[in-house]
Amino acid sequence: MDSELQDLSSNPQSHSSPSNLDDKIDQDDHPLLSPTTPTGDGKSPSSAPPASIEELEKKYAAYVRHDMYGTMGRGEVPLTEKVLLGIALVTLLPVRVVLATWVVVLYYLICRVCTLFMTPNREDEQEDYAHMGGWRRSVLYCSGRVLSRVMLFAFGFYWIQETCWDPEIDGRINNQVDCNDQSQEIERPGVIVSNHVSHMDILYHMSSSFPSFVAKRSVGKLPLVGLISKCLGCVYVQRESKSSDTKGVSAVVNERIQEAHRDKSAPMMMLFPEGTTTNGDYILPFKTGAFLAKAPVLPVILKYPYERFSPAWDSISGVRHVILLLCQFVNNLTVTRLPVYYPSQEEKDDPKLYAENVRRLIAREGKLIMSDIGLAEKRVYHAALNGRPTVLHQKED
Numbered sequence: 001m002d003s004e005l006q007d008l009s010s011n012p013q014s015h016s017s018p019s020n021l022d023d024k025i026d027q028d029d030h031p032l033l034s035p036t037t038p039t040g041d042g043k044s045p046s047s048a049p050p051a052s053i054e055e056l057e058k059k060y061a062a063y064v065r066h067d068m069y070g071t072m073g074r075g076e077v078p079l080t081e082k083v084l085l086g087i088a089l090v091t092l093l094p095v096r097v098v099l100a101t102w103v104v105v106l107y108y109l110i111c112r113v114c115t116l117f118m119t120p121n122r123e124d125e126q127e128d129y130a131h132m133g134g135w136r137r138s139v140l141y142c143s144g145r146v147l148s149r150v151m152l153f154a155f156g157f158y159w160i161q162e163t164c165w166d167p168e169i170d171g172r173i174n175n176q177v178d179c180n181d182q183s184q185e186i187e188r189p190g191v192i193v194s195n196h197v198s199h200m201d202i203l204y205h206m207s208s209s210f211p212s213f214v215a216k217r218s219v220g221k222l223p224l225v226g227l228i229s230k231c232l233g234c235v236y237v238q239r240e241s242k243s244s245d246t247k248g249v250s251a252v253v254n255e256r257i258q259e260a261h262r263d264k265s266a267p268m269m270m271l272f273p274e275g276t277t278t279n280g281d282y283i284l285p286f287k288t289g290a291f292l293a294k295a296p297v298l299p300v301i302l303k304y305p306y307e308r309f310s311p312a313w314d315s316i317s318g319v320r321h322v323i324l325l326l327c328q329f330v331n332n333l334t335v336t337r338l339p340v341y342y343p344s345q346e347e348k349d350d351p352k353l354y355a356e357n358v359r360r361l362i363a364r365e366g367k368l369i370m371s372d373i374g375l376a377e378k379r380v381y382h383a384a385l386n387g388r389p390t391v392l393h394q395k396e397d
Contacts, residue, residue, distance in 0.1 A: 062282035088327035130233025190261030190295035
């Protein structure tokens, strides 16, 4: 499941309006990166002097790794770390891979049993079992949450510290039961919004509230994971496509958020409004897809404290990230669940304002640094680290 596809709209600082859903899928469909695009002085990219690593890290600070493994996870590590890594590679890694595979296969079998003799919902080029009810839904929901937590345990997240706000006393409590109890809310949120740091974000949200996500259309065709994503009620999007289904995907997400807001039995949506992952110290501009429905949102802040390897998926390959994560004996995750955010009428009329106010709230409570860069700049940074010259040209209005 591509975690960079968990949002469906344009940057709050770019072109968008609440009525224009065609532009909400992904502003990164525009050709932002072009090796042949001239620079501002009319020169070709090849004639521009290459930036130093220090300059790149200052400009793209939200994606810079600060852990023991350094840039791209390829830095020189001490001998003791090499020894620990070697031991983990031959002992811990195989055990965790086997356990994770067992969990996926088990949940696939549960999904297969629960969907027997059922036809998936097919509408707007989507295919899912999001509206499954009765015992089937209960089994999928309960087993999905439990097995997601087992998966996190297998990956070294033995303890997860959850903190939530009690709006009655304007304070924080550490009781997971109370954190998950939304019976006292004036209105049920239709969508969970969270900062995006790691692959593990999705597993945590599955273990906590089992919401629906946005994923690549190709995910629905994968062995095992494809059926699981359909039972989650994932909304599929084709990032590279410019076909007419774009509006349909935006409309489906909007309708699902409104439905979850009205109906407690409907699964909530989970969106990462930043549209990509950071190193966990920053928060990027929010896109407005989660806020177009004008429904209350549940803000959640995720942090991954570390000493050796950072679980953040920023400037590191997916394979290297998973291997090093599985080789770390203990991984840590802290979660702060803020009160449900109810938009004012002004925020309902202006999704950009709504998105920005929620972003500032998460930044303040999570002590995160606000940055104005996004996925396009992340691609530029990655290309530079890999020695591929690219130029970020002006975004289209």
